[in-house]
Amino acid sequence: MAVSSDLDQFLNKIDDDYVACSICLERYTKPKILPCLHTFCERCLCGWVEKHGDLNCPACKTPCELQDGGVSELKDNFYMTSLVDLVIERRKLASGQDRVCELCEDKEVSHFCTECCQYLCVNCERMHGKIKATRSHKVRLISDLNEPEVERQSIAEHDVNCPTHPESKVQFYCDTCQVPVCIACTVVDHRVPEHAHRYLSVAADEYAVQLKDTVTKLKLKEDCIDTNMTAVKNSLFDQEKEKVNRKAEELVQSVRNEQQWLVNELHNGRDARIKETDILIEEFEFNHTSVNSARNYAETLLNHASPVQLLSTRPEVTRRTDELLKISDKWEEPVDGVEFDEAASDANLGRIKADACVKKCSIENFPKTVWKGDNTCLIVHTRDARGNDVIPRQKLNGTLNKPNGEVVHLKFSNNYNGTLSTIFRADVEGKNSITVTIDGQAVPGSPFAFSTRTGPVRTIGNWGNGKGEFNRPSGIVRDSRDNIAVADTDNNRVQIFNEALVFKDVLTFPKFKNPFKPRDVAISDDNTYFMTDSGNNQVVVSKQGGQLIRCFGQGELKDPRGIAIHPIDGNVYVCSHGSGAVEVYTQDGELLRTLGTPGRGQVVFKSPHSIASDSKGTLFVTNSVEVGHVYGFDTLGKLTMKSEKLEYPGCIAIHSDGCILVCNNSLFSWDSCLYKLNKQGKILSRIDAKEYVSMYYSGIVFTDDITSRVLITDRVYHCLRVYVV
Template sequence: MAVSTHLDQFLNTIDDDYVACSICLERYTKPKVLPCLHTFCERCLCDCFEKHGDLNCPACKTPCELQDGGVSELKDNVFMSSLVDLENERRKLASGQYRVCELCEDREVTHFCIECCEYLCENCERMHRKIKATRLHKVRLISELDAQREERPSFVEYVVNCPTHPESKVQFYCDTCQVPVCTACTIVDHRVPEHAHRYLSVAAEEYGMQLKDNVTKLKAKEDCIDANIEAVKKWRVKIHSLFDQEKEKVNIKAEELIQSVGREQQRLVKELNNERDTRIKQTDILIEELKFNHTNVNSACNFAETLMRHANSVQLLSTRSVVTRRIDELLKIRDEWEEPLDGVEFEEASDVVVSNLGRIKADACVKQCSIENIPKKVWKGDEACLFVRTRDARGNDVIPRQKLNGTLNKPNGEVVHLEFSNNYDGTHSTIFRADVEGNNQITLTIDGQAVPGSPFEFSTWTGLVRTIGQQGNGKGEFKSPLGIARDCRGNIAVADTDNNRVQIFNGALIFKNVLTFPNFKNQFKPRDVAISDDSTYFMTDSGNNQVVVSKQGGQPIRCFGQGELKDPRGIAIHPIDGNVYVCSYGSGTVEVYTQDGEHFRTLGAPGSGQVIFKGPHSIAIDSKGTLFVSDSVQLGHVYGCDTVGNMTMESEKLENPRGIAIHSDGYILVISDSPYYWNRGFYKLNRQGKIVSKFGGNESVVNRYDGIVFNVDNISRVLLSDWLNHRLRVFVM
């Protein structure tokens, strides 16, 4: 029987791509399928496992975990086994081995029994159908089978017997174990209800549909991978171009650096050559001078020897004065020479900058060095900068090889070592703070030798530094300024009381903004200001007996306190609980509010068993939450208390105490607006309320201070409001 051309092609394909093990290159023997779906002979997989001690797929290297049974426990590739059998059968058919009936071995083959796997002639096929045991077998015409196989070359329709019960055909599928089973299996090893099974054809049809859907998805995935492969190939080509561009940048930069290094090298070498040539020239001059001296000495020596040998007494004595004077001059010539210590040194750059290889340092001649911008007077708390210029013996600026040392001797006996910065241009600089009033002394040395001008003295001063503003209603002008506050950004707010506004300045006291509120019932009369951490302004308004809250833009957010406050003055925000504390001068109390304006507590009311106020004017709160209130009526004290009014401090008596400021070190500054000018100014109190010192009050003009705040840049400076002269004053204490 002839085999079609398509069948020949299929048999060749089967042999090459499907039924040959990629390890042994032979047809599969007991093929086993791995989890990655690659198939190999059982024996080949056993050899791999024995060789390596574990099993990775020989094709894709995917690890395969084996059970206790080893390779034999892997799933059999039943499909591949059937395909091998089919291929063997077809090759026998193609070679003519099955051209005659396998039963009668006489007539030509016309049929094939699927279940017996036998080729039959027409007569034997009729007998096959009559025998009771085989009459229900599936028998196909060879021509039909070939046509079906040609349409679907991989079609396999052999009847498969159960591996557990070889006498029984596989007819069912166990969904629980996911294996095909025979009828006997459903009774013995796969009984219901523990196992669920159904007809093999139903399960195969369902799985075939799932497989078809998955194949569609896999093909889409394959197309996507193909597209990625092409994209990666394009990227692979692009990588060369990309890196070539960057290499070109590297080469260009390297060339620039090479040129820069070359220029730096030439500069340093030129500097060394110039210095060498200068010193060689000086050496040549010295040699010529020595030669000249040598000639003069030799000439005088020859002249004297000639006189001794040839002159008579008269001749000898007649030249005595001239010869003696000349010899004395020549003997005074310095005849010892020491090698100068004027060294030179190349110092490599400490920072990794290719264009800066280093510097040429030389010995400085201390006598040629000088101190520049020597201060005569420095305000206490201010910083001063000192410059020292270093020169060599010829008076040229040099970067010295020696170390510059300096000490600051303060009036209180404290000695501070000054650290100098080398500016690498022939100058050194240092910054120091003058924080003790009196005469200071600075000593500067190089290699233990005092720099010319050292030591020198300067004075640290205290007192009035500057005045800001004048009477008026323009920007930066005032009319009876009272309370002052500073926010966390350094901005200064001033209650410009009789101008009915609050002015805002930056830390340098340059005008920024103004807050006015013209729509109140009575004129806005600010007495003091407090500023929260979020830059919200809280202002006491004695004209309307309230607290006005706004942002820096000027729009009022809320007003509160009309029911409790009488002539409100000082105001402060507690740094811990955030509450607002207001001095109600008219009622002799301190009223406590939340920042939303809700009344919280009253402090200092008569009969409350707490601290008693007569006329609380100003309030300040330290970082620990202690309140300090100045009482300017009758008693004239500053009281310290906690947030419920328990007194913790009572100061010494002061005359009309007003504004209060708390230093970071804990001491308290209090304005004294005494009717007697010699008592005016501000006092420094310790935490026990004792007066430590007094500042101000001796200015050339009569001042009346009210508000006080520390300057943002210098804690030795305070800003005072002078309500009598309508201005602000900066004072160093």
């Protein structure tokens, strides 16, 4: 029986690319999978540990912490074991030697049972199909096994025996332990109710969907790293030198010495940056290799693995891919090493420093009151003895002295125009002061005293339908360019403001069947707007300029309220207030799942109102009609956090440091306040707006990722309120 050339190539590729250990270069013997998803023979790993003392992956150097049992305790790679067995078996079949039926041990084989792993003759195959216990088995013609496509399917159908009970086939998946098990395991080591089981095929189909999405993300991550690695390699430092030399040729002889000094400084900086670039390239290459390796392994599982093989390494694959997807793949090309002052006739090639006269220096724009937790800019104006602006040779020192005795050292940035500035944050209420010195001498007026406070800063807008006016505003969001979008619900529009809160644009959709009633807005990374429309029970997707892209959710959503885009998977999470659920969609509008249904560990929602996500992907939701809590949960609806008890938590925002800000609205008195919670849901503080009464907050957003300044929509006073918390 001669093997086809296509099958021969297929088997050779498996032999070379999949089942060869990169240490011994032979087929795997008892393959073990490491946390980084690389696989090696057990004996090879034992030899590696014996030689090196610890176990760092021989391929990528990722550390692997061994348990007390050593290498033998590492997880077996079911997939590679099965692949090796099948390759050996197919090689025997492809050798051309006649095989005898393994049942009657007489006649020549004509079929192969993929579940019994037995070769059968025509008569035994016919009997095999009549026996009740084996009639459902998948049986292949020997001639068909010469075709690569049939062989691939045969590999995926190959059953695996349980390592704990070798006489039993693996048929189930333990969700509790995340391992494939046999029927004997379900009544011994994985019995209910402590463990939950599912059929392998069901669990594998679900995980395959997740793994397919992971492969896509890994490919994007790999491409991004590759692009930036290429950009680093192609960066040309000589352009800086040419720029300096070209500028130097235009200058008079009086600045030749300054020219040479700047060129030398540029060379020194260039040498340092070349070293940094070499390190950066090495890091990009390492990350690219790791991501590529993980993607290839995941694709191999998708293309060739059976359900048990697919699920046997699920925890390791998930953990490793999560690690790799968090790798930074950004690179910004460095700016020019020299900046030119065209207006300064005596420093055309750069900036000339001089001694500052402390008595002539002063502090600009020093505030008398600072909002607690907010960032404040302090400017020092430096002059020489004649009162002229200078860039000082001396070092400026500054300290922030807090009421609790804590001292914070300030760092000044040179603005190269006769001023230096620093950003400070006063986070303790009471009397603070700042001391600024130059060469140990205090700048006139130093120390400068000021006080801090919290609460509302100002109010923007009022009732109406003009630009910057509102009618029962709801959700509010900030995009990547610091534009602010407000759902102006009863004006049937979304208003957009710039970072200074000046009106910029408006989104309206007058052609819908019912009036457009926006309740909340989410903005994707590419500045696409996703708006919940309770008037039409849908999500409206448009560009920033108002060009309608699509609508979705009409069949599932009832009175949609809060909306959020997950920072990791990019999916859209929508609070369906009327149906008591959170619906999960792709950005194209495909419904993926519904969260909030009882059972399987999901958090149960009553009337979900507001939803937000932190940078790690944990989702937080509030119920508008429930006295109680803020709930944190994962993308499958599993409860991960339950806050301390609140009154009536409404809209919610998450700061970049993980703290949670919740608007508390009384259903009876229309009085609102803010609660600040930590990551674990513990109440840190409560902030009341004593200046106002009868407010109702319905949307909240942080104005940036650093300060504690927030914007809140007030549905009673039809305005935006600026708070510092």
